[in-house]
Amino acid sequence: NAGVTQTPKFQVLKTGQSMTLQCAQDMNHEYMSWYRQDPGMGLRLIHYSVGAGITDQGEVPNGYNVSRSTTEDFPLRLLSAAPSQTSVYFCASTTGNSPLHFGNGTRLTVT
Amino acid sequence: QQQVKQSPQSLIVQKGGISIINCAYENTAFDYFPWYQQFPGKGPALLIAIRPDVSEKKEGRFTISFNKSAKQFSLHIMDSQPGDSATYFCAARRGSTLGRLYFGRGTQLTVWP
Numbered sequence: 001n002a003g004v005t006q007t008p009k010f011q012v013l014k015t016g017q018s019m020t021l022q023c024a025q026d027m028n029h030e031y032m033s034w035y036r037q038d039p040g041m042g043l044r045l046i047h048y049s050v051g052a053g054i055t056d057q058g059e060v061p062n063g064y065n066v067s068r069s070t071t072e073d074f075p076l077r078l079l080s081a082a083p084s085q086t087s088v089y090f091c092a093s094t095t096g097n098s099p100l101h102f103g104n105g106t107r108l109t110v111t
Numbered sequence: 112q113q114q115v116k117q118s119p120q121s122l123i124v125q126k127g128g129i130s131i132i133n134c135a136y137e138n139t140a141f142d143y144f145p146w147y148q149q150f151p152g153k154g155p156a157l158l159i160a161i162r163p164d165v166s167e168k169k170e171g172r173f174t175i176s177f178n179k180s181a182k183q184f185s186l187h188i189m190d191s192q193p194g195d196s197a198t199y200f201c202a203a204r205r206g207s208t209l210g211r212l213y214f215g216r217g218t219q220l221t222v223w224p
Contacts, residue, residue, distance in 0.1 A: 004154075031210025040120065042200060042216035043155070050210060058211070090154050096209030099145065102154030 002026050006091050006103035013081040013110045021076040021106050023091030029101070031094045032074040036060065036087040037105075043090065049074055081110045114138060115203050117215025124222050130188040132218045134201035137182065141203040145212070146175065146186050149198045158199070159186070191222045 007022045025032065033048035035058075045058030047066040055066050063085060065077040074093075078085060091103045117134045124130045134144075145160035161168045161175040161184065168175045174187040188195055201215040 033210060035214075040216060042117070043212075043214040045211065045213075048211055092154075094210050099157035099160070100147075100155075100210075100212055102156065104152070104154050 004091055004093055004101050004103035006089075006106050008106060009104070011106060011108050013078070013108065015081060015083060015110060017081050019078050019081065021078075021089055021091075021108075023074045023076065023103060024072050025074075025091075025093040025101070026072065027093060027095075027101065028071060029093035029095050029098075030071070031096055032068065033058070033092050033100075034064070034066065034074070034076045035090045035092065037090060038087050046076065046089075078108075081108075083110045086110045113216075114213035115201055115215045117201050117218060119218060120216065121219045122221070124191045124220065126191060126193060126222055126224050128191050128222075130186075130191045130195065130220055130222070132186045132199055132201070132220070133183065134185065134215050135181075135183045136203050138203070138205070139182070140205045140207070141213075142206045143204040144175070144177065144184050145202050145204075146173075147200045147202060147214075149200065149217075155198075155200055188220075191220075193222050193224055196220055196222050 004025045034046040035043040044060050049055045049068040089106045092100045094100045146158045147155035148158040149155040159173050172189045177184045199218045202212040
């Protein structure tokens, strides 16, 4: 049972480039979410999904897109990377009544 | 507007001592208050959680104290050990938005031998 799997673990982008952070869970969880973690700022919600085909914005959605075509996958797209998006990104999932299960993160640097 | 406020930002405790981390919230619709523990290079993991119908919950050396009227809750780590050195996050959730947690900014705990 892999839990929540995030790829890649590390990524360096140049300003203006686009990329997709992958997230997959094998626990059949309805809810999935993306957080970013910055020093002294805690975990801030970017986007979340309550099920396949349904997504909503979190606290810091600008510059990011998501879609959820299956229960298992919830990719996060950076449309045009900016240095302000340098961060550690965490994907998480839950049934709603279970603890939030986190992946091990993707460390992104934008130069 | 930060939904959950956490303090202190960092904490240094001697081995065997008590570590105390505090959180406060404003939204009375919150009905679930978990604490997460994060080690370097890993994602946060649930440590212990409480609902507002109880004032205290204990699991081993970890205790949550909850004060509903003051809208505050705290994590106490008894007999702190070097292996407890990690970042701790408090969080809160509304029952109407399951799966969405509001996190505090985190406390970096260092327990020195």
